[in-house]
Every structure is written in structure tokens, then in C-alpha cells.
Amino acid sequence: MIAIGMEGSANKLGIGIMLHPKDGSPPQVLANIRHTYVSPPGEGFLPKDTARHHRSWVVKLVKQALKEAKVTVDDVDCICFTKGPGMGAPLQSVVIAARMLSVLWGKELVGVNHCVGHIEMGRLITGATNPVVLYVSGGNTQVIAYSSQRYRIFGETLDMAVGNCLDRFARTLHISNDPAPGYNIEQLAKQGKQLVDLPYVVKGMDCSFSGILAAIDGLAKQWGLGGEEKAREDEQKPVDSTTAADESLESKPTRADLCFSLQETVFSMLVEITERAMAHVGSKQVLIVGGVGSNERLQEMMGIMARDRGGSVYATDERFCIDNGIMIAQAGMLAYGTGFRTPLSESTCTQRFRTDEVFVKWRD
């Protein structure tokens, strides 16, 4: 069985082709290509611009994916697309492309929940059997565990997603959005030494990030670290901040210190709620998925926590962590295998689609 997966719920347009061999041997990735809409520093990606990007690239990417996978249209069994959750306009532009291909080629459609796509791809790549899943990205922050045919949400953010918090702070500091704001924060944070005091907001298994963003934005303003000018200034003077930071704890924080403190604080919160979910369900495996999951500091912290519990952490690299097409193909094919179809008349998309709404027929 071969499926095409089409993903475009945020600023990444991903097309992937997956093969599930008939003899039951492990699924193979035939093609996994992605094109990202990058906005200028200091700005986020707007739905209308992102949708325009997806519309202008989708045909090119599908052609390229078929070529890379060395398959023809006849080999394809179904077309899987992201039904939600995500940004409305980008979702819509991809669903239209999926519908068009379905009618053009006479292939069946499978609508996929984006979060379930991440989970299934993570399980496939890492081989984790029944992990507690931390799904962290620019639009979602959830701690998930599987129980009787549903991926149940144990904890989630009460306001903004953790990736959104990082991205927006990158905007405050005018950090480049290429390849991703979170990646550039991570690199800058490596030079940070001093931990500034930030709120730490965990409520049971839920957490909240908006107050932290407001606090750190305030600190950036107080120390005059925000804005384009400061970003350029810091770029010109190479790393001599090491000597200054060692002087005393009361010294003025640098941009790197703020990135460092933000990461340390929000990641500690995430590791804490994940640990709580693990203790609650008695699981020893953690799987990290979503764009923020490719952050090596988060993976390291999660690894230390899991080791202290006698367990292990499963994480993937940016090819599978960050939004992609094959995860949609993988989850779609699992559903397709159980007889699930999305008729053309119901092939809509939605901004709100919770992980626990999906009936997971393919697991026991």
C-alpha cells in the first residue's frame, strides 16, 4: 500500500510518500519533502501569506515527491491530508489540493488529525511501544497517553503553545526566523550563563506560558535588549560576553541570558508535567514530538528525568519532528487499513480538532 500525505497546517508545506509492504515488513519512507514559508525577523507568519505560499508550491512538491519516490500515480492507494488542527487559510489551501488530486486521479481521501500524525510517526521511527507523549510545537502543547482506543490528553497549555512563546520572544529580540526562530533561540541560549527569575506556572498537569512571555518581554525592555538595533549590535561584537557574565549574579543580563533563562524555565515545566503523567500512568517511556521536540536541551533534560525514573526518552530529528507529509501518510494509512475513508463531501478542514476526538481503531 502506498499513500501520499499532504500537510500544511502552519508555515511548513510537507508532501510525503509512505509504503506499507503487503508482507507486513516495516513501513518505508519513499519521499519526504518540505518547503517552509519564512517571514522576516520581528514578524510572524500571517495566515493569508502562508496560504499563498502553500498554493504556489503544492503542485511542484507533489511532482517532486512522486519523482523522488520513483512511483507513478497508479501505485498510489490513497491521499491523506491534514484535517486539523491548525491555521484556517493554510489548511484550506492544502485540502483543496488534496481534493483536486483525489478527483483527478480517482483516489480515496483520508482526513488525518495533525497531532495523531505526529504521535504515529514518532512511534514508527523510534519504536516506542506505549509511551507518554509530549507534543510540543508552535501551535500545540500537550501531554498525551494512550488508553482504550483514544490518545488522551493528560495535560496541556491553558493559553499559548510553548513554541509560540519562544517564537514571539524571538520576535521581540529580532532573531531570524530562518530556519526556525526556536532553533536560533536554542543556539543563542548556548552562550547564556545567568538565570533570571521568571514565573513558573504549573497547575496540576497543565501549564501556562503567556505570563512568562509577558515577564521576559518586560525584562528585555527594562534592559534595553529588544529590537532590531540591538540585534545588529550583538551580531557585530563577537562572543566576549563570557567575561562579563562571570562577574556577579547581579550583572546586567545579555540577550543570550534571556534566551537561556526562558528555555530553562519553560522546559523545566514541560519535563515536570511529563514526569507527572508518567508517574500517573506508570509508564517508563517518553516520546517527544513536534517542532520544539527537536530542541536538544529539551531532549537532554527529558533524558535526565527519564534516566532517574529508570526509563528512556525517544526523540526524533528535524526530518520527522517538524511538520512533514509522511506523518500524515503514516497515520492516514493506519486508519485506511481499518477501513476508514473520508468521502469527498466530508473532506473539510477545521481549526479545532482535539487529539482525543480521534477513534484509534488500529491499536488495542
Added chain:
Amino acid sequence: MEEYKPPPLPSPFNNTTPPPTLLTQGAEAHLYKTISLNPSIPAALKIRPSKPYRHPILDRRLTRQRITSEARCLAKLIREGVSVPAVLALDWEGHGGSEGGWGGAWLMMEWIDGPVVRVVLEQWEAWMKQNEGLLDSSQIENEEARVRSLLRKMGSAIGVLHKAGVVHGDLTTSNLMLRPYAGASDAVNGTGSPSMEGDVVLIDFGLASQSNQDEDRAVDLYVLERAIGSTHPRSEPMFEELILGYRDSYKGAVSALKRLEDVRMRGRKRSMLG
């Protein structure tokens, strides 16, 4: 994978006889059974080791904040007559162990006998699954009535807690215990279905805080509702009973429950019908 070893015990617990036995490893703390002063007095010892994944400054701040707030809440609740374990001793500076302290903190509490509610409900759900076919409708009703009365007791225990001006912060069925009535045998009612007799005791106040706000109370109930939904799917439909028990337990309950309605609507990307 390496075999798991719990972190070394802080002094003086590294040389008591008999040595403390590890009961559970929670998310934040290790719980040991030990003795207090006299070998015949059992006690629960909660150790919060430092969390090596966190930045040391952040770790110290959180560990100290949480252990002291837990002890303060427990002390207050005991004064108010709420059924929680009493505080026996406390070290929040982490002086024990090696030189320069070990970074963690510990709290010693009264020993509570009995199972946690999670185990009781899990046993019950497993038992029901196994025996459902053999029971007639009145027996099923009878079984469900027992769970309802347990949920009602849980509701009023939480009400009494809130009335005393404390919110728990992490209510799950693992943090509620069932202490059998004095003198009662632990024998189940002859069928193999677990006993649900006893006092509900609240434990683990690691995330508790002192608050009289409806918001905090409602969040407490909401956390428990979701925990029951995700771990005890069969008992979930009876959550309403817990609400009833809660409603009758103190005056402010009604407005806290009204707030609960708002809190339920709050999670992200909830499907919004209508």
C-alpha cells in the same frame, strides 16, 4: 538499560534500623515507610531529591517553596480537623547527607493505613469487566451504588478541604486514600469486588496552596474530573455524584461549581458546538 537505583537517603535516614523501605516514586518525590522515634510508630517519609534536569537555582527555589508550602498546608489542615496526615518533622534546607547539603528536602508525616482510591477503582473496574456477564441488573446497580457512595465521600472530603482555605493543586485518584474504619476487617463483601468502606484521606500536598478563590477550587475539581476520565473510564459517568457530595459539604461550594462550568470550557481547541 541500567537497572534503576533510587538516590541515596539523606542523613539521618541512611543509618536508621530498620532502613526505610521505598513505597512509590511519585513525579516529584520518593515516598518511604520508616519509623518515628520509636520502632512501633510507623511514619511516612517524603523525600524530594534535587532534580538534576533543572538549573540548580531554579531547582532549589522550587524544592524549598514546595516542601515548606506542603508542610504549612498540612499543619493548617490538621488544626482545622481535615483528614490529612499530620506533620512530624521537616528539613527544607537539605542539610542532611554529604557536606554542603544534598540539594533535596524531606518531610516526615503520620502513617496512613489503607489503599489509594486509584487502586480501589482499578480493582473494581477489572472485577466488573470480568463478572459483568454473571450479574443481573440489580446487582450491577448495587455495585454502581457502592462506587457512587465512594465518589460522594470523595466529594465531601474535597469540600471540607476547600472550606479550610486550602486547594490541593494535583487532585488525582492516586492522591486520595481510603482508611478503613477502625476494627473493620479488610475482607471484601464476599464476591471479590473491593471494599469501599472507610474514611477518605487526602495526601500529597506538594502542589497545594492556601486559597479561598473559586477559580482555584474549580481547577482542583477539574483536574480530578479529567484524571478520573483518563484513568477510570468506567467510573467517569458517575463523577456527577462527586459533585453532589461536594455541593453539600460547605457554603461556598455552589459558586465554586459555577466556576467549574467556565473552567471546563477553557482547554484549547475544544470543539465548540453551536
